[in-house]
Amino acid sequence: MLGLSFHSRRRQIPVLMFHGLCERIPDYALFEGGRTCHLPVTDFAAVIRWCCQNYDVIRLSDLDDLLARGGRGYRPLLLTFDDGLASAIDLGLPILRNYGVSAVMFVTTGITDAGRTPDIFYLEKVVYQCLPADVRVRFDGEEIQLKASSKEEVGPCFHRLWSWLVERRFPPLRVSLQDVSINGRPVIRGLVSEDRHFWFPASWNELKAAAREGILEIGSHMVSHRPLTWLSRSELIEEIEGSRRRLEQELEVAVQACAYPHGFVDEEVSRVAGVHYRWGFADSGGLLKKVSQRLSAPRIHVASEDWTVIKRLISPYGRAVTHLRFYGGTVKKRLLTMAGNTVGGAFRMDRGSGQTGEGEQSP
């Protein structure tokens, strides 16, 4: 029975997706709308340990071969990070190093160039420290008013803001502090300190050192992090081609793969991506099964509250063993606590549909 399960999964490759890591989840990084992107480093260490015990962590360049030929006795799994965050470098790399494995880092070149936390995340920290807050955000001639009276209301407040932006096809990461007032006052940088482990980008030098060491392979997460399905053809080409050019220029590496911001991909996006990249990763969940999926390759978003479910999905030996072996200790306790705090299912919009639907939103 174990043998059957093992062999049937040989060519099904889990590709795990992480974002930021943290020593502990900051109070202002509240769990709303699927934005559970900050994995405590102790949980990350447990995930990587489990992966190394149960799988062979591979490099991007191994994918083609493994999908085409399988590989008897081999259980491939690929690790990826999105957004090029400093916390992944600071907290993640020592753990990868310890296990002798590597990951793919998808970098948003415009955010790395800016060298600071994108305004919409910085704003979250500001609001948290200005309670009670009457927040007004203007974008393209429209305005939304949000109120947060307590810490608990900050998360729902930002969930509403993200929903409002996405419904209007305003790219969330394009919100600027200049478009915002809190309690009638403008918001400026420096109002609160930036947190290097909260959506703060790694520097080009840090990425370059990690790429040279071989612990990170570098992929593109575009220039501006706008959802690609919303863009004109020329904008799409600039995002897809321009980001690769910038990465190759700064990091002196060949860039073979991209990850679509917010996971938004359609036929046109994957067609253009295929001109410049061998692989294009979405975040649709499920296992990578065949080469034909290479420009809409599924990934599994590892957010702290759903690791128990993921383990069951990807366990090479099936559910029973997963349950016996890995449930226990602080990770389980924290996961159970968090499950009650999570609001799942946000929104997804595809090109031309004009409809919102259920789906998970990931930055």
Ligand SMILES: [Zn+2]
């Ligand atoms: Zn992203």
